[in-house]
Each structure stands twice: as structure tokens, then as C-alpha cells.
Amino acid sequence: MRIFRVRALLAVLVVLTLASLLMGRLVYLQIVQHDMYSTRSENNRVRVEPLPPNRGLIYDRNGVLLAENRPTYNLTLVRERVDNLDETLALLVELLELPEEEIEAFNVRSRQRQRPFQPALLTSDLSEDQIARLAVNRHRLPGVEIEAQPLRFYPDAEIMAHALGYVGRINAEELEELDAGRYAGTHFIGKTGIERFYEEELHGQAGLRKVETNARGRVLRELDRTDPVPGENLTLTLDKSLQMLAYELLDDRRGSIVAIVPETGEILAMVSTPGFDSNQFVTGIDVASYRGLQEDLDLPLFNRAIRGHYPPGSTIKPFLALAGLVEGVITPDSTINDPGYYQLPNDSRRYRNWLRWGMVVSIWNALSPFPITLTITPWRMI
Structure with missing residues (x-):
């Protein structure tokens, strides 16, 4: 009987010890570490997504559209929601036939994010075939999202290339100097010409939306939203019809024509030939095409109207x-x-x-x- 009592007492002590340890751990998790785990839970359930603004349009003096925005689809990836990043990237390369340069650029952008769970651009301007492949393999790609975003387009690219300039992807150096809040979710910036000079006015202000997601990162509902402020539209003194006439008169020969109103200094036309397709630079020109432009003896990238020096x-x-x-x-x-x-x-x-x-x-x-x-x-x- 005495042995039984000793064993019972030991059992009670063991149970009490285990219960105390369990209660202590529970108190530690629920009270001491409450704020940390609450934040982590919120991050897993609630996601803040940037809303890029629509870039301002550019018109000539008569209201003719010179630079517009066309709808396109980009592919983004959130590293924190991917189980195996290398395997996911390898699968995307296989599905979409992505060049190695885009993967390297993604890795740079991903490391330069301002906060965790922020999507990083992988590739832009997806084709219908690429979107279909992604839809079929969606279950194999957690953390990968397709986002709609307007893309800059120049209807008269070669004629207006040197006057308007072009936009391109934000590089590492530019990213360090930009206002992170204003450019949140933005992948493009003015690189040359009018697009660069009036970047402040054309860009606008990014917005934000807070969404609730499930365990796989899919959006369930929108909790809050701050709409983006679109960029300002720009009307130039250029006359598109006169610009086209000047381009035709040069007839692909090397040269430039500038038409100016003497009384006001307004520039009605500014053409440098030969020109180039500025739309190639928006999503990123390939190495071979860029080398071809650089090695062209006619120097199509050289703006003769403002950079050329000639004896009078x-x-x-x-x-x-x-x-x-x-x-x-x-x-x-x-x-x-x-x-x-x-x-x-x-x-x-x-x-x-x-x-x-x-x-x-x-x-x-x-x-x-x-x-x-x-x-x-x-x-x-x-």
C-alpha cells in the first residue's frame, strides 16, 4: 500500500511538473511574445499591395496623342511565399522561356525591396500564350502573381524618338535615389528626352491597398484602399504634322531639322535622322538589338538636333x-x-x-x- 502511495505521489508530481512547463510555455507565447506572433500572423493573413499610378499622357499642340499607356500584364513574385525559390524560378524559365538576364535582374530587385512580402517584378508584357501556361500551372507556383499594369507606347516611335525620349525599367542606381513611397509598385521611369525632363509631373503618386489572403497567399477580399494619383498630362509646342514633314524631307539621311517660332521660342518640330524605335527600350531592349544600334555608322541614337556640332x-x-x-x-x-x-x-x-x-x-x-x-x-x- 505504501509503495502504491509513493508511486501515486510521484505520478502527481510528474503531471504537475509537465502541466507547469506547459502553462509556462503557454504564458510565454500568449503574453510575453504576443506582439511578435500577432504581427507575424497579421503579415501572413493581411498583405499591403502598392498601386502604381497611370503615367501622364503627352500630346502635341493640336491635341494629337504622342505617348500613351496600353494595358499589359506583368509577372511578380513574393520570395516569402515561395517554398523553394530556385525550383520556382527554374519552372518559370521553362514555362515562359525567360532569358537569364531577366532572372538576374529579378534577384537584384528582390534584394532591394523596402519590406518583406513586397512583390518583385520578374518579367513584363506577358503574351496570351504565357498567361495561359501560368494559369494551367498555377497550383505549382505559390507566391507568383500576374498583375495588370499600363505600359508606355509611342505611336510614332521613330519620328518622335529624339524629341520625346523614352521610359525604361528602374535600375539599381535610380532605385536608391527615388522616393520609395511615391514609386511603390512602379517599374518604369523616364530615361531620356521629354520623358525624363518632366518625370516629376508625368509620374504621379502611388496608392496602396490592404487585402486579406489565404494560406496559399491568394487574395480573399480587400480590406482598405488608397487610390493612386495619376500623373499630369503634358501638351507640347510640337506639331506632329510638321514633325512628320521634316522627317520625310530628310528621307533617312543623316541630319536634323528644327522649326522655331522666333517671337516666342516655341519649337514646332525637332527631328534627328536616322531615328530608332523607342518602344524597344520600354520593356528592355535585347543585347543584340542594342549593339546593332550602337555599331550603326549612321548613329541612330545620336540626337543631332541638340548634341551635334557643325561649322555654320x-x-x-x-x-x-x-x-x-x-x-x-x-x-x-x-x-x-x-x-x-x-x-x-x-x-x-x-x-x-x-x-x-x-x-x-x-x-x-x-x-x-x-x-x-x-x-x-x-x-x-x-
């Missing part, structure tokens, strides 16, 4: 004549004696025509502004 030639003659009239060096009735050579003041050397006689008139026409120029000091001409 005879175009300066009217300005020299006007300067001479203003400064009183010549009058409308002035004549220049042509002895068959030119001689600098206080110099005995005579500069004669070394070409055949048939060229004398042309050469003298080219030299005729020299006496006027030498009489007007440089600062007076300026």
Missing part, C-alpha cells in the same frame, strides 16, 4: 552683314572693290585665287564678308 558655313554671312549695318561699317549702298586678290591691312602679302578662273566668282563670294568682319571687333559682333 555661309549661314553666318547674313549676320555679319547685319552687324556691319548696325555698327555703321557698311551701308546699303556700300560696294567692295575686287582687285583679284585680298590683302590684310598693314600687310604686303596678297592672297590670290589658286583655282581655275571659273571659280573666281564663287571664291570671292565666300571671301566677301571678310572685310566687314575685320572691321568689326569680336565683342561688337556679339
Whole structure:
């Protein structure tokens, strides 16, 4: 009987000890660590998704659309919801035939996220066939989502390429300098031309939505929403019809045409040829195509209208004549004696025509502004 009592007492002590340990652990989890586990549970159940703004449209002076946004579908991935990232990426490469460059770019964007559970762009502008493949294999791709987003499109890409510029994917350097809140969910930014200069006005402000998800990360319902603010539309002084005429006149030859209203400084046309398809740069131009543009002897990426440096030639003659009239060096009735050579003041050397006689008139026409120029000091001409 005594042995039974001892055993019963030991059993009670063991039960009480285990119960105490269990209660202690329960208190620790439910009270001490309540805030931490509550936050983790909320993160698993509730997700905050950025809502990118619609980029502002660009019009010419007559309201003709020059840059628009077309609906497209992008593929994003949340690392925290993927069981095996390497296997998932390998499957996506197989399904969508993604190049290695896009996987490397995704890894960079994923590491640079501002917070956990934030989707990172994997690829953009999905085709209908790619979307169908993803739908069939949806059960094998937790954490992978298809999101609709407008994509920049230029209806007259080659004609407007140098004037408008283009947008492209945000790179690592740009990401570090941007306002994370304003650009949340945004994958594109103005790279050159008007698109870059007016980025502040064209971009807009990103919004947010809070959604409830299930254990597989699928959205069940929307809990809260802050709508994005679209970018401002931009109306240029350019005239599309005049721009097209200038492009046709150049006829694919190397050159540029700029039409300006003298009284206001408004630019009606600004063309540089040859041009290029700026739509290639929006989603990311492939290496071979970009190398082809760079190695093209006609330099299609070079904006001759604003970056080219050319000697003025005879175009300066009217300005020299006007300067001479203003400064009183010549009058409308002035004549220049042509002895068959030119001689600098206080110099005995005579500069004669070394070409055949048939060229004398042309050469003298080219030299005729020299006496006027030498009489007007440089600062007076300026």
C-alpha cells in the first residue's frame, strides 16, 4: 500500500511538473511574445499591395496623342511565399522561356525591396500564350502573381524618338535615389528626352491597398484602399504634322531639322535622322538589338538636333552683314572693290585665287564678308 502511495505521489508530481512547463510555455507565447506572433500572423493573413499610378499622357499642340499607356500584364513574385525559390524560378524559365538576364535582374530587385512580402517584378508584357501556361500551372507556383499594369507606347516611335525620349525599367542606381513611397509598385521611369525632363509631373503618386489572403497567399477580399494619383498630362509646342514633314524631307539621311517660332521660342518640330524605335527600350531592349544600334555608322541614337556640332558655313554671312549695318561699317549702298586678290591691312602679302578662273566668282563670294568682319571687333559682333 505504501509503495502504491509513493508511486501515486510521484505520478502527481510528474503531471504537475509537465502541466507547469506547459502553462509556462503557454504564458510565454500568449503574453510575453504576443506582439511578435500577432504581427507575424497579421503579415501572413493581411498583405499591403502598392498601386502604381497611370503615367501622364503627352500630346502635341493640336491635341494629337504622342505617348500613351496600353494595358499589359506583368509577372511578380513574393520570395516569402515561395517554398523553394530556385525550383520556382527554374519552372518559370521553362514555362515562359525567360532569358537569364531577366532572372538576374529579378534577384537584384528582390534584394532591394523596402519590406518583406513586397512583390518583385520578374518579367513584363506577358503574351496570351504565357498567361495561359501560368494559369494551367498555377497550383505549382505559390507566391507568383500576374498583375495588370499600363505600359508606355509611342505611336510614332521613330519620328518622335529624339524629341520625346523614352521610359525604361528602374535600375539599381535610380532605385536608391527615388522616393520609395511615391514609386511603390512602379517599374518604369523616364530615361531620356521629354520623358525624363518632366518625370516629376508625368509620374504621379502611388496608392496602396490592404487585402486579406489565404494560406496559399491568394487574395480573399480587400480590406482598405488608397487610390493612386495619376500623373499630369503634358501638351507640347510640337506639331506632329510638321514633325512628320521634316522627317520625310530628310528621307533617312543623316541630319536634323528644327522649326522655331522666333517671337516666342516655341519649337514646332525637332527631328534627328536616322531615328530608332523607342518602344524597344520600354520593356528592355535585347543585347543584340542594342549593339546593332550602337555599331550603326549612321548613329541612330545620336540626337543631332541638340548634341551635334557643325561649322555654320555661309549661314553666318547674313549676320555679319547685319552687324556691319548696325555698327555703321557698311551701308546699303556700300560696294567692295575686287582687285583679284585680298590683302590684310598693314600687310604686303596678297592672297590670290589658286583655282581655275571659273571659280573666281564663287571664291570671292565666300571671301566677301571678310572685310566687314575685320572691321568689326569680336565683342561688337556679339
